[in-house]
Amino acid sequence: MSNTLKEANEKVIEKIKAARPYLIAVKPAAEVIPAFADRKLLLHAGPPIQYGDMTGPQRGACLGALLFEGWAKDETEADAMLKRGEIDFAMCHSVSAVGPMGGITSPSMPVLIVKNDTDGNYAYCNMNEGIGKVMRFGAYGEEVQTRLRWMRDVLAPVLDKALATLPQGLDLTALMAQAITMGDEFHQRNIAASALFLRSLAAVIARIDIKAEERVEVMDFLGRTDQFFLNVAMAYCKAVMDAAHSVGEGSIVTAMTRNGKMFGVRVSGLGDRWFTAPVNTPAGLFFTGYSQEEANPDIGDSAITEAFGVGAMAMIAAPGVTRFVGAGGFDDALETSNEMSEICLSQNPALPIPTWNFRGACLGIDVRRVVESGIEPVINTGIAHKDPGVGQIGAGTVRAPMACFEQALLALDEKYGA
Numbered sequence: 001m002s003n004t005l006k007e008a009n010e011k012v013i014e015k016i017k018a019a020r021p022y023l024i025a026v027k028p029a030a031e032v033i034p035a036f037a038d039r040k041l042l043l044h045a046g047p048p049i050q051y052g053d054m055t056g057p058q059r060g061a062c063l064g065a066l067l068f069e070g071w072a073k074d075e076t077e078a079d080a081m082l083k084r085g086e087i088d089f090a091m092c093h094s095v096s097a098v099g100p101m102g103g104i105t106s107p108s109m110p111v112l113i114v115k116n117d118t119d120g121n122y123a124y125c126n127m128n129e130g131i132g133k134v135m136r137f138g139a140y141g142e143e144v145q146t147r148l149r150w151m152r153d154v155l156a157p158v159l160d161k162a163l164a165t166l167p168q169g170l171d172l173t174a175l176m177a178q179a180i181t182m183g184d185e186f187h188q189r190n191i192a193a194s195a196l197f198l199r200s201l202a203a204v205i206a207r208i209d210i211k212a213e214e215r216v217e218v219m220d221f222l223g224r225t226d227q228f229f230l231n232v233a234m235a236y237c238k239a240v241m242d243a244a245h246s247v248g249e250g251s252i253v254t255a256m257t258r259n260g261k262m263f264g265v266r267v268s269g270l271g272d273r274w275f276t277a278p279v280n281t282p283a284g285l286f287f288t289g290y291s292q293e294e295a296n297p298d299i300g301d302s303a304i305t306e307a308f309g310v311g312a313m314a315m316i317a318a319p320g321v322t323r324f325v326g327a328g329g330f331d332d333a334l335e336t337s338n339e340m341s342e343i344c345l346s347q348n349p350a351l352p353i354p355t356w357n358f359r360g361a362c363l364g365i366d367v368r369r370v371v372e373s374g375i376e377p378v379i380n381t382g383i384a385h386k387d388p389g390v391g392q393i394g395a396g397t398v399r400a401p402m403a404c405f406e407q408a409l410l411a412l413d414e415k416y417g418a
Helices: 005-018 056-069 074-082 142-163 172-181 193-205 212-224 229-247 305-307 311-317 331-341 367-373 404-414
Strands: 020-029 040-042 088-091 110-116 119-127 255-257 262-267 275-278 284-288 344-353 361-366 380-383 394-397
Touching: 005 229, 005 344, 005 361, 020 142, 020 172, 020 229, 040 056, 056 142, 110 142, 110 229, 119 229, 142 193, 142 212, 172 193, 172 229, 172 344, 193 212, 193 229, 193 275, 212 331, 229 255, 255 305, 262 404, 275 404, 305 311, 305 380, 311 331, 311 344, 311 361, 311 380, 331 344, 331 361, 331 380, 361 367, 367 404
Parallel strands: 040 088
Antiparallel strands: 020 110, 110 119, 255 262, 262 275, 284 394, 344 361, 380 394
16 A cells, blocks of 8 residues: 555556556357357447437437347337346446447457456457448447448458467557657547558468458458558557556546546546446537537547547647647647646656657546646547437547536545545
8 A cells, every 4th residue: 555645646657657558359248258158238339328318319229239240139128128128238338348428339349358468457349330320429320330240250350360470469569659750649530540450461461361352351451441550559558547446546547438427537536436427518519411410429439548648638649630639739739748647657668759849648647636736637529410320420529527527526525544
């Protein structure tokens, strides 16, 4: 047990800096997550929530998952099953997983498996489908189902077979260190990391024993899916922050997540408690034909990237993305990262940012600094349509609600006299 909160936080920070996650495999979720055994279960993003309380995108993704699993023959039957309570729900975070936007993950969906070599812990995330009409944003039609079946039957087995040829898997820290110098912040911009991912596996995919048409399809999908690495980055950040959380001490935020209704924060020294408050609604730029009035409130586990210190925290690394999320230009990106550094205790030497004079990405959001400064963490995020079935309609930024951090500070005061 540390003598002071400062000593405790230093342990957490060192744990984050020392982490070394590798992408080792892609397997069906039920094969690696025991919670799926012997029941109809869906994982979801954010703090605990049931179907009747979910917002449109998450409900749409649930309908899509039941169709994908063959548990229902159509949307009407799926909705009835969900309303009758025939499907169990659990937080992705409760089973070492994370899921973007709705975060809905069903047993047959393939998940990326990341192992943190320094602590031996694992993290899981489903795979990125691209943009537009995709299930994580609540779309569930035949176009979505066709893509999900291809990802299950072709993409996942090919990637798994390719990764199996690498002795340790894919070194994600080295890849991300390169990508951040190429303009990625790993939440709204992953184009460099996605290209490096393909480059790392291209020669392997060319050599493994698979059908020629599958080789072409996989290379084509990875080559045009600019956000493919987002889900890899999420699993990376989850593996790192779960290891940091295992220290069991300190005032550092180890996870932030949202379900469209509530925002949740977890803190290194406060066990498995989630401190929650109503979410805000992201603001930003919208695809043609859509507007702010149609935006769903903040949703998704992808804020694990900001908890780790990238995403909006590293906005200065990705000036190219500022216009896409409606954040202005380079000066606004610089202002955002400078502001975020005020609520963090350290910087990550593994992720130096050239456009920030090679300062490392932010590291270690301190609950005390958030409350004392009044600065709420900024999150880069996609924007889903509030109705199920539509999908993504834009991208923007949103602030974590201060009430989460105020509740956590009170709990820290009870434990530490902080």
